Amino acid sequence: MSIATARSTETPTLAVSTVIFTLRPNDSGALQLATPLVRRIRAPFEGQWALPGGPLQVNEDLATSASHTLRDTTGLEPRYLEQLYAFGSVDRAGGASAERVVSIVYWALVGADEAELAIDSENVQWFWADELPRLAFDHNQIVEYALGRLRNKLEYSRIAHVFLSEAFTLAQLREVYEAVLGRELDPGNFRRMVESTGTVEETGEVLAGTRHRPPKLYRATIQAGETK
Amino acid sequence: MSIATARSTETPTLAVSTVIFTLRPNDSGALQLATPLVRRIRAPFEGQWALPGGPLQVNEDLATSASHTLRDTTGLEPRYLEQLYAFGSVDRAGGASAERVVSIVYWALVGADEAELAIDSENVQWFWADELPRLAFDHNQIVEYALGRLRNKLEYSRIAHVFLSEAFTLAQLREVYEAVLGRELDPGNFRRMVESTGTVEETGEVLAGTRHRPPKLYRATIQAGETK
DNA sequence: GCAAAAGTGTTTGATATACACCCATGC
């Protein structure tokens, strides 16, 4: 299992990383999942892209640390934040590092509207979540795992609206589902599904300016944003 | 949030703990969930019961550490082992400790047959999972969380058979479900549910010695035991 | 034969899907 040969009395280092998702329109105008990565500026994996994160401070809670990272790298606030998994294989650096690092990974969602304001710099760039380059450490696997969790969670819980602004049409909400799940949904059935769960309520307003019948606007009903 | 006042450059300590479940017949003969706890022999929470666990060794994988703990405290091997959650609130010791400890918690299942051989000593005792005393740290919450995960997992995955020995009757399997979920299930519907999932197959044998029609024996079909 | 659990069959209701259709607006 382990390829580590050096033994020491040192304890493993603890880091917190965050997989951040948002939705952005791609070239053909459809929404697509995007995630920000940071370029590593030192060994191991120097120059390669990696998940944003850093060592856990003694006086900082895990979720707080994840939020911090998000703010520091993108300038954004998470609309949703949840612990994903703790990754700690002895050989997860693939032999590229002597140091043992255990990463507690969170995953976060930010609004599509806010995400447009996100910082893009030489060392922070957004990628399409399904077209990532080869990342440092085991970070490709981690993103895959987070994607699976997001898709799964979308189906049994009701977090889709966090991608949207406060008021939205059901067509917009459906577009979120379709982008995340990667398949088309029947508008009629989708409407019934959403209405039956009681997660949205009408605002009373409609969205004007479309070429056709103006759709009703909805808002999300009160629902706990997770942190644990 | 935090009640910590001291700041230091120290890094948080990393520990791995394990919530261990098995099924044991209670006084009325019905199966009930039991879990082993260890008595703390030093501050904080000296003398109180706590989850088995210990600091993570630099050259040890997370799941391996959890297995180790299980073996050391009970003498048993896990039949199922999965990461539960990383608990790391700054104040999770409730002010009783100056040290910051982040615990990566696993949950494990051991067979009811094996569990009878488990060690019971002055400092290791088995408790009914729903009648625990007040535990050290936030361990009561952790066990509750693990219980929820077990019940949930039982319904959508097929891990119930790990409590049983290799060959079992459907009535025994149903008894496991009933004990974990805490409600009775229709024998006929239960049979169909199990058969439709294809998780069991007939051994060809029947169980003799009952007062009535001898039930068929089944074994679990090949299925991945998780570790990640 | 009778009791008791094993095992089978049938009915019913809830829910998801497919798809036909009407509605309201901009042009």
Added chain:
DNA sequence: GCATGGGTGTATATCAAACACTTTTGC
């Protein structure tokens, strides 16, 4: 008026729960 997506209605399939019934053993 007509194109277009918004929104509603309805038939069908699938599946879970309830429950009646038959089978096979020990006594």
